Amino acid sequence: MEPTCKISAFRAVLVALILLAGHRLHAATMDSAEAWGPILTVAGPADDVTLAEAELALRDTFTLQGVQGVAARRADGGFDWDDQGPRDDPEWAWFFNRHSYFPFMWQAYARTQDERFPEFIFATLDDWIVRHPAPGRFSFSAAWRPLEAARRIIDSWSLVYLKLGDHPQFTAERRARFLASVHAHGEQLRHHHALAGNHRITEMLALAQLSLVFKTDRDAGEWLSYSLAQLDQSYADQVYPDGTHKELSAHYQRVVALIYQRLLTLLDAAGRHDLADTWRPRVRTLWAYLAVAMKPDHGNPLNNDSDQENVARLLRDNAPDLAEPTPPVSHWLPYAGQAVFRSRDALSGDALWAFFDAGPRGTDHDHADRLHLSLSVGTRDFLVDNGRYTYARGAWRDYFAGPTGHNVVLFDGQGADQGPKAVGAPDSLGRFFRHEDLEIAYGDTSFSTAENARAGDWRRLVIHVRSQGWIVVDRIAAFQPAMLSTLWHWDPVCDAIPADLITGQIIRHGAGSLRLQVATSSSGGDWQVVRGAKHPVQGWSSDRFNFKTPASCTLYTQRVARPVTNVWLISPNDERPLENALDVVFAPDGQMVIRARYAKTDVELRLDPENPEGTLSVSSR
Ligand SMILES: [Zn+2]
Numbered sequence: 123m124e125p126t127c128k129i130s131a132f133r134a135v136l137v138a139l140i141l142l143a144g145h146r147l148h149a150a151t152m153d154s155a156e157a158w159g160p161i162l163t164v165a166g167p168a169d170d171v172t173l174a175e176a177e178l179a180l181r182d183t184f185t186l187q188g189v190q191g192v193a194a195r196r197a198d199g200g201f202d203w204d205d206q207g208p209r210d211d212p213e214w215a216w217f218f219n220r221h222s223y224f225p226f227m228w229q230a231y232a233r234t235q236d237e238r239f240p241e242f243i244f245a246t247l248d249d250w251i252v253r254h255p256a257p258g259r260f261s262f263s264a265a266w267r268p269l270e271a272a273r274r275i276i277d278s279w280s281l282v283y284l285k286l287g288d289h290p291q292f293t294a295e296r297r298a299r300f301l302a303s304v305h306a307h308g309e310q311l312r313h314h315h316a317l318a319g320n321h322r323i324t325e326m327l328a329l330a331q332l333s334l335v336f337k338t339d340r341d342a343g344e345w346l347s348y349s350l351a352q353l354d355q356s357y358a359d360q361v362y363p364d365g366t367h368k369e370l371s372a373h374y375q376r377v378v379a380l381i382y383q384r385l386l387t388l389l390d391a392a393g394r395h396d397l398a399d400t401w402r403p404r405v406r407t408l409w410a411y412l413a414v415a416m417k418p419d420h421g422n423p424l425n426n427d428s429d430q431e432n433v434a435r436l437l438r439d440n441a442p443d444l445a446e447p448t449p450p451v452s453h454w455l456p457y458a459g460q461a462v463f464r465s466r467d468a469l470s471g472d473a474l475w476a477f478f479d480a481g482p483r484g485t486d487h488d489h490a491d492r493l494h495l496s497l498s499v500g501t502r503d504f505l506v507d508n509g510r511y512t513y514a515r516g517a518w519r520d521y522f523a524g525p526t527g528h529n530v531v532l533f534d535g536q537g538a539d540q541g542p543k544a545v546g547a548p549d550s551l552g553r554f555f556r557h558e559d560l561e562i563a564y565g566d567t568s569f570s571t572a573e574n575a576r577a578g579d580w581r582r583l584v585i586h587v588r589s590q591g592w593i594v595v596d597r598i599a600a601f602q603p604a605m606l607s608t609l610w611h612w613d614p615v616c617d618a619i620p621a622d623l624i625t626g627q628i629i630r631h632g633a634g635s636l637r638l639q640v641a642t643s644s645s646g647g648d649w650q651v652v653r654g655a656k657h658p659v660q661g662w663s664s665d666r667f668n669f670k671t672p673a674s675c676t677l678y679t680q681r682v683a684r685p686v687t688n689v690w691l692i693s694p695n696d697e698r699p700l701e702n703a704l705d706v707v708f709a710p711d712g713q714m715v716i717r718a719r720y721a722k723t724d725v726e727l728r729l730d731p732e733n734p735e736g737t738l739s740v741s742s743r
Pocket residue numbers: 424425426427489491507508509522523528
């Protein structure tokens with residue numbers, strides 16, 4: 123074909139670029155969109171809510187991570203791509219550069235055929251592409267952080283290409299610019315991706331998707347091999363043999379499981395069933411962890427940086443057999459060091475559930491939650507981990523990620539040593555064993571002060587008396603005088619009533635209740651309930667990023683000068699008088715006799731917390 127003088131020099135350069143890059147100038151993209159349907163982030167035309175969201179986007183109003191704001195524009199009319207949004211938060215700029223609004227704008231178009239929606243998409247793409255040549259190096263910029271490049275390809279650009287590829291406004295020039303930028307995304311993701319964590323997995327999934335959807339790109343074959351090898355290596359590096367992702371956050375476990383699930387869908391859509399079959403059992407292992415950890419209300423524990431999510435729905439959508447009800451069996455995850463206790467309440471039949479973290483911190487997104495305990499009775503949460511709320515540094519982040527936001531012991535106001543980020547062997551930090559109707563998990567840590575690197579040791583044992591309740595034993599060997607505070611954070615709905623400030627309290631959650639009592643080898647302590655305090659921050663909970671609500675926290679504070687043991691009785695659906703329900707004899711040799719009176723039965727157990735496996739004996743009446 124002879125180039126004609128009618129084609130502008132600009133266009134000629136672009137056409138040459140396309141031919142050089144090996145792209146076909148036009149493909150039957152609407153046909154292939156059918157096959158690729160399962161990988162698209164949205165299915166059909168907009169519903170009313172999505173349509174309203176798309177209309178707002180036409181007026182530059184967006185909701186990103188739950189925060190609504192008007193996107194800033196430059197003097198020349200384009201978006202200010204580095205603007206940090208209404209809260210001056212870099213997260214806003216990163217999310218805005220993901221173009222996550224294109225899919226619902228396409229949905230609005232599919233419903234209304236209103237050309238303003240594709241016009242917005244194409245004009246926004248024109249502006250973004252021309253202003254953002256690839257940096258050719260690793261970048262944390264709003265536009266080119268590799269995670270944002272990945273999310274653009276996965277969530278947004280693939281859909282634009284497959285669904286609007288035949289739109290008259292997607293002209294040859296636009297197509298050329300778009301495909302050149304897609305190629306630049308491939309180069310960035312191939313050579314400048316994260317080297318670890320869930321970011322690396324997302325970025326390699328994006329590169330695999332790019333290679334398969336834009337398969338005429340000259341580098342697609344190499345990119346596909348590279349990304350699959352990286353995903354394989356990432357799985358080996360980041361998933362423990364017990365199925366937990368090493369960040370040890372239910373939220374990021376979900377993120378990673380969804381990414382690998384998406385890889386299965388992608389490989390199947392591309393006809394690579396051979397590859398998909400090798401991945402299927404490994405993806406199932408990731409979902410199995412969420413099935414094990416799932417609360418009776420179908421949510422998840424908020425370990426490390428997590429939000430409350432509907433795990434049952436995720437399982438139904440992705441691993442349906444794991445969503446089936448199972449007998450109430452407890453689990454110990456030996457690498458994660460997490461115990462999930464399950465039984466059924468002897469009187470009410472409510473599901474009893476608790477989650478005890480005696481394991482490593484997690485390789486990222488970690489909280490100072492070592493030896494934290496969460497606990498639910500039926501669909502009612504009682505003891506909770508307070509979530510993440512924000513990633514912005516300051517008092518709020520310090521609270522939600524720090525020890526004061528968790529159910530732990532503080533030593534002169536300070537949290538305990540958090541241990542290693544990861545472990546290389548099972549049972550490295552925590553232990554679990556069964557004895558008749560008891561299940562016991564325990565772990566150790568220590569406290570340090572400015573003057574003393576080892577100011578105290580702390581062992582916590584969580585004893586599940588099946589179908590009755592729990593006993594928590596905290597043995598704190600203080601090597602110097604100290605003020606100990608034990609924190610119990612309640613779900614925001616809970617009403618923590620200080621019924622008896624000597625022995626304990628009743629916590630109500632709707633029609634349900636929980637009894638909390640302590641027996642101590644020290645001379646006693648002070649009870650206090652704090653809710654919604656700001657100076658210092660205490661008594662807050664967040665079940666979703668960017669949202670927080672006041673929630674009661676019980677603080678039990680005691681002054682100690684020598685080793686002390688606190689025994690906590692946790693008894694569900696039990697509002698009898700608090701007297702005489704817990705009786706503990708602390709013998710000088712370390713042996714203890716614990717008599718716990720639950721609503722259904724009395725339990726007497728003997729043990730030395732130093733050597734629980736070797737000393738435990740139990741009798742019930
Ligand atoms: Zn936490």
